[in-house]
Amino acid sequence: MEATFLVHDEQTVIIRGERFRKYLTAETIRSRTEEMGARISEEYAGKKPILIGVLNGAFMFLADLMRAIDIDCEVDFLKLSSYGAAKISSGEVKELKRIDADIEDRHVIVVEDIVDTGLSMDYLMSQLQTKNPASLKSATLLHKFEATTVDVQLDYIGFRIRNLFVVGYGLDYGQVGRNLPEIYILEDQMGPGTEPERVSK
Numbered sequence: 001m002e003a004t005f006l007v008h009d010e011q012t013v014i015i016r017g018e019r020f021r022k023y024l025t026a027e028t029i030r031s032r033t034e035e036m037g038a039r040i041s042e043e044y045a046g047k048k049p050i051l052i053g054v055l056n057g058a059f060m061f062l063a064d065l066m067r068a069i070d071i072d073c074e075v076d077f078l079k080l081s082s083y084g085a086a087k088i089s090s091g092e093v094k095e096l097k098r099i100d101a102d103i104e105d106r107h108v109i110v111v112e113d114i115v116d117t118g119l120s121m122d123y124l125m126s127q128l129q130t131k132n133p134a135s136l137k138s139a140t141l142l143h144k145f146e147a148t149t150v151d152v153q154l155d156y157i158g159f160r161i162r163n164l165f166v167v168g169y170g171l172d173y174g175q176v177g178r179n180l181p182e183i184y185i186l187e188d189q190m191g192p193g194t195e196p197e198r199v200s201k
């Protein structure tokens with residue numbers, strides 16, 4: 001069987017024949033996730049929020065974010081259609097799995113790994129709003145701010161990044177690379193001004 005994933009060295013992995021370089025270390029992701037969790041704990045004290053993770057990509061971030069929240073909270077998942085093996089968003093959103101929880105009168109936080117065009121998050125926010133939650137917010141580890149084409153509501157953002165293709169920490173390239181504990185970008189896209197930016201949100 002042909003290998004689709006190869007750890008080349010400390011800084012590089014090769015996925016489907018393309019070279020990716022380390023971009024966000026596990027430690028950087030952890031410290032930012034802890035800050036986000038602390039803020040959510042503070043803002044939702046006494047409220048028991050329900051975190052809704054968007055499968056597949058958000059499972060890893062959601063697991064760490066939830067561990068960084070020290071108030072009572074619940075979890076559920078939904079799934080939207082993915083890009084397949086393409087690196088560019090098709091712009092079409094389909095719901096493949098719905099949530100099981102009844103979110104009426106609940107405080108809901110939608111958790112994404114990455115917001116790119118914003119179409120998925122925008123679609124989800126408007127879908128979930130029809131179920132009459134007590135409040136509805138969104139959290140994403142990464143926001144490709146230059147790629148976002150809709151005016152999507154983003155309440156908690158881990159890092160703002162340029163329009164770069166990333167893999168690892170739940171994010172995939174054609175289903176490969178999700179298990180990498182750190183986040184990598186395409187080597188060809190590296191350059192000045194591509195560093196991730198921590199935002200105050």
Ligand code: IMP
Pocket residue numbers: 054057082083089112113114115116117118119120121164165166167171172173
């Ligand atoms: P959007 O609807 O264009 O905002 O796309 C959101 C979804 O696209 C995310 O949940 C990811 O699954 C996927 N995605 C967007 N950018 C990337 C990327 O750079 N690497 C891997 N998946 C991505």
